[in-house]
Amino acid sequence: MTDIDTILATDFDAYVDNQLDVAGRLRVESYLARHPAEAARVMADLEMRTMLRLALAPQPASGRPETREAARRLSSALAGRRMWAALQRAAAVAVLVSAGWLANSSLGTREVVASVHPPVFVEEAVRAHQTSLVRAGMPSQPEVKTYDREDIRAATAIVMPELPKDWQVADVQIFPSEYGPSVETSIRTRDGTQISLFAVRPGHFAVEQVKNLNLADAEAAWWQLGEVAYAIISSAPNTGLSDEAELLKNSLY
Structure with a gap:
């Protein structure tokens, strides 16, 4: 010894x-x-x-x-x-x-509901969303519009929410993260809002309710269910993502 x-x-x-x-x-x-x-x-x-x-x-x-x-x-x-x-x-x-530090995160937060400091995976979700916007404007980068929940689960051990039938998937991509692969899905909702659905295993177990925050140039809503955390991102502040987040969260039960 x-x-x-x-x-x-x-x-x-x-x-x-x-x-x-x-x-x-x-x-x-x-x-x-x-x-x-x-x-x-x-x-x-x-x-x-x-x-x-x-x-x-x-x-x-x-x-x-x-x-x-x-x-x-x-x-x-x-x-x-x-x-x-x-x-x-x-x-x-x-x-x-x-x-009073929680209103000044590195993401440029203007307001955080219930004074909740956003976890690291929310920053990853914002970066993935921004990357998807860049990809969308590049003809050389083909989009993958197949949202296969079972295929994603088998490859990443991440259970993805069931999407409403009137939502349109524009792209599905896998990104690296600290605790393994993450999934970013670009979606257009029924009212035409462009959002990203992000899912990742953050490295700890928790059951968290939906939380919402406005960023300098975007909005995010996130929650965690067991070993997987989820976030939806919109480039437009004050979009109001809580209802969409609750809808997706409830589809996981």
Whole structure:
């Protein structure tokens, strides 16, 4: 058994809190390089600690003093590993909502319904939608209009929603993502609205209701059912995609 194999839970805590010397950090990082699951957990801890430090940093226009005081108390409490795992997700949301950061994501968000921070796969959905618009204007890129749910499921392990019969499929494409292939389908709805339906396995299990947000130059609605997450994107803000999202979501049951 090598020295790398003797990593303890307290070593991870010290690594996150930057309490190890160079040799200690190298030992932990060597271990994490061989254990992806532990590495993902430690990275989540580091992200949480960084967000707390940002919340505690002096920022004249970033929230009320009681918000920073609450973050300070939470940071002290998180020193215990048992409380860290239980509180990290709730703490991140609470601090960010109080600081008012959730309305300024990298996507150019103008308004987020219920102050919900869009997950990473929504950014992927927007990029896939934009790519599909580029493809649509290129005669050299033939469109694939066959929406075969069983074929997609067999190839990607992604269950696609059943589309209304009066929706027209313009293109179906497979895109890479962090946890495997994703599916982007360009669709024209009954009223002529051009949207993209995006589906991906985000790497975690959840059951999330439909959420909606307006971007600087688009709109998105998303939800998650089990191990697959879905999003529909429109290039026109304020299109109102919640009804379409609910319709597609209900077809999966």
